Amino acid sequence: MMHKVAVTGATGWIGRYVVALLLDKGYEVHATYRQTPLATGGIWHRVNLLNGDEGVKFIKSVKPDSLIHLAWDAVPPQCYRSLANYEWTRNSMALIHHFVQCGGQRVVVAGTGAEYRWEEGLLTENSSPDSFANAYAASKNSLRIWLESYAQIAGFSAAWGRVFHLFGPHDPGNRLVASIITSLINKREAFCKFGDLNRDYIYIEDAADAFVALFESGCEGTVNIANGKPIQLKQLALQIGTLMGSEDKIIFGNEPPKEPIIIGADVGRLRDEVRWKPRFSLVEGLTRTIGWYAEQE
Template identity: 25%
Template sequence: MKVFITGGSGFIGSHLADRLLARGDEVIVIDNFATGRRDNLKAHPKLKIVEDSICNEKLMHQLMQEFKPDLVVHAAASYKDPNNWVEDALTNVMGTAIVCQAMAKANVKRIIYFQTALCYGLKPVEQPVTLNHPILPRGSSYAISKTAAEDYVQLSGLDFVTFRLANAYGPRNISGPLPTFFKRLTTNQKCFVMDTRRDFVYIDDMIDCIMHAVDGKGNGTYHISSGSDVSIKELFDAINKALNMDLVVEVKPRQPDDVFSILLDPSRTENEFGWKAHVPLVEGVSKTIQYYKEHGIEETFTHLKVK
């Protein structure tokens, strides 16, 4: 296959590129390296990397016409600064509109899009969260812009799969609690955990799921979820163990605006794709910590405003 990956030097995009290249597919990546790391992708005869923005409309049309991919995997997203609404709107909304229209003009028919679970709001009204849950993205600029982009994908008339994602973790991940805990623990900074639970999926499991859609399965909206939630304390303990530390962490009660658990219902994905997450948290955390030790963490990011 010929696959065009936007945001291909990021966490999910680079792992997918590796998987595709390993089986002989041809891949083109566009990334502005705002959050993607240059060392996430290694030179490969079937890989072309373009350093630019998906908001470069003329370039996107040119690349789509020249490469003529069988599939676009749209992983590019702005999330570096939760207060930079303009960049979120430009990249996530306008960029997605440009991607879809460039595809239509080049007669590229299928797109895979990644949506945030924050589209259901900071306090989902059901647990586990089903695909019928109301869309309530107003809790963050990231969620608002990613949801508008998802609407454009659906409006486009393209054959699409939208994956609404649980918390992905693994090597190359630089957002969320795991890299934050690692950075604080390895620089002798104080840590605490909130009395909350979240849904974590290891990156290899996530890529296994995405590959079903790459190979043509599915149409519409799906969750990628482990199907179970774990406490943030359990996550911390797994990091503690991987670092050979024996720290006792303070567990703080939730703030009024913190929801106890966010768990996505993966039943449609499991039923239609025959897929299920299987990497245990302790194993996934151990592999991730090993990556951090070898490669370091330059910067970590959050999709939400820091309280």
């Protein structure tokens, strides 16, 4: 059994839950942070992964047999145009290369649903076209293509989890669910610009659980991390309003959307090969999220 796991981006939105799950399962977890480590177990290392030398020193000192690479500047909309994407690609390659040189056997990297060219319907790992339309998508896809080739030649196991829309506590980007909840908590109107759109949302604890399941499964290649059931944003917003008793404060825009109406993820690989399914229903996830934000006030 692989037991020494390095987790980058361990203080991030997904990372904090991944670390907790791995510790519960008995792994020796070596977690990286940039500013402040979490008050959990595990062994914490202060590493600036955009300084390639620091990442190499971390790998050489720990010599993990497994690497879960979650670190990236991924808060929208800034991430789509940021030049940091190219630095993340270059330094991620160096990190993974030295991991393999030090005997590493299993790599799982966080990708994004933004890597797809968004077309109407469910997006599938091996048949839906990739997008290189912005810096974020192009950089993630470039790293993924390199990783697949490198793993095949160098002989290690690699998987790539494409994460779709997340919601839950600790959202660093004040995305739709977080913005609606915080507005309603503060007795303000909550705005949902494109209520007709259908998008694939997954609760953050479920997303982390899916990553750990992907890691343990040994499954290789790209796997969508999503719920597989797109929900209309209007229904999502009204569900939050119902749970908070403030449906009347939700305002919808009437501007026609410029994106496909329905975009979701084909979760066949996640379900059949990783053998994973969500633990939390939408209502359960929203209830937990509302409760967390209420405690922050």
